[in-house]
Amino acid sequence: MTNTPHAMIELKNVRKTFGEFIAVEDLSFSVAEGEIVALLGRTGAGKSTVLNLVMGTLRVDSGSIRVADADPYHDFRALRGRIAVSFQTDRLLPWRTAVENAELGLLILGVKKAEARRRALDWLARVKLTGAEDKYVHELSGGMRQRVSxxxxxxxxPKIIFLDESFSQLDHVTAKTLRTDFLRIAKEYGKTCLFVTHRIADAIEIADRALILTKGARIALLETITEESRNDAGALTALHDRIAAAMGGADDDDEEDDREAATP
Ligand SMILES: Nc1ncnc2c1ncn2[C@@H]1O[C@H](COP(=O)(O)OP(=O)(O)OP(=O)(O)O)[C@@H](O)[C@H]1O
Ligand SMILES: [Mg+2]
Known part of the structure; x- marks a missing residue:
């Protein structure tokens, strides 16, 4: 009917309460195939709750969620191997080497050992970890651990990647190169990505669209981020200011980071 890209993630009138508390009031949005969408908002806005609903680890009170044409809560098994999650901490197993950690998901999915090893080594090379394959977790820096993750x-x-502030524990330079590499890979392989952050600069750098949530996961602002706005200092500042205003003013830390990022 239309040539709108296929929605890989779709929420319609989603509501989620914890007892009396309304964490998500009435949220609708969709993410197209290959699109990268950032969820921004201050602490308690409901970002992680929304991500957990979309990942199927929480169940909606009412409304509906479709992820790759499945209900993530009820059809959890249908999404096995099609979604991947990266969290704030790297969650690596300390008694396994880099390559043994990297191949873990494949082994769980039943891929044969030799094939899993080959694919894990390929991916370690793509995230620039050639030479570190046989190092144990304690021998890797924080940035290298995130790369293994x-x-x-x-x-x-996976068709879809979910990230919850995966880059926020690293120093600026490490976080920046990791973000750049992640974006390159996500775009190159056409991954659909929903990622949570409270840092405006992260969202502007990576996302195609930024969804700014306030209390009750209400949409305060939805911004499409273009390459032009990233490359034009004036447009970048204006975009940053609109997002900060929608968030109710940025945190001090973030403002500092964002000013740095906004300086061409
Ligand atoms: N299991 C739960 N039981 C009760 N309340 C909860 C539960 N999970 C989240 N909440 C509440 O829902 C609101 C949204 O929480 P959520 O973790 O989604 O926020 P967030 O935007 O991810 O915040 P942060 O930036 O701090 O990670 C908060 O007020 C939180 O206290
Ligand atoms: Mg959170």
């Missing part, structure tokens, strides 16, 4: 997530060739 990303390699593990991407090795299963």
């Amino acid at each position: 990303l390699a593990r997530a991407l090795a299963v060739d």
Whole structure:
């Protein structure tokens, strides 16, 4: 009927309460195939709750969610191997080496050992970890650990990637190169991505669209981020200011980071 890209993630009138508390009031949005969408908002806005609903680890009170044409809560098994998750901490297993961690998802999905090893090594190379394959977790820096975690997530060739502030514990330079690499990979392989952050600069750098949530996961602002607005200092500042205003003013830390990022 239309040539709108296929929605890979779709929420319609989603409501989620915890007892009397309304965490998500009435949320509708969709993410197209291959699109990267950032969920922004201050602490308690409901970002992680929304992500958990979309991942199927929480169940909606009412409304509906479709992820790759499945209900993520009820058809959890249908989504096995099609979604990947990367969290704030790397969640690696300390008694396994980098490559043994990277191949874990594949082994769980039943991929044969030799094939899993080959694919894990490929992905370690793509996230620039050649030479570190046989190092144990304690021998890796925080940034390298995040790269192993990303390699593990991407090795299963998921259609959709969920990230919850995966880059926020790293220093600026490490976080920036990791974001750049992640974006390159996500775009190159046409991954659909929904990622949670409270940092405006992260969203502007990576996302095609930014969804700013306030209390009750109400949409305060929806911004489409273009390459032009990233490259034009004036447009970038204006975009940053609109998002900050929608969030109710940025945190001090973030403002500092964002000013840095906004300086061409
Ligand atoms: N299991 C739960 N039981 C009760 N209340 C909850 C539960 N999970 C979340 N909440 C509440 O729902 C609101 C939204 O929480 P959520 O974790 O989604 O926020 P967030 O936007 O991810 O915040 P942050 O930036 O701090 O991670 C908060 O007020 C929180 O206290
Ligand atoms: Mg959260």
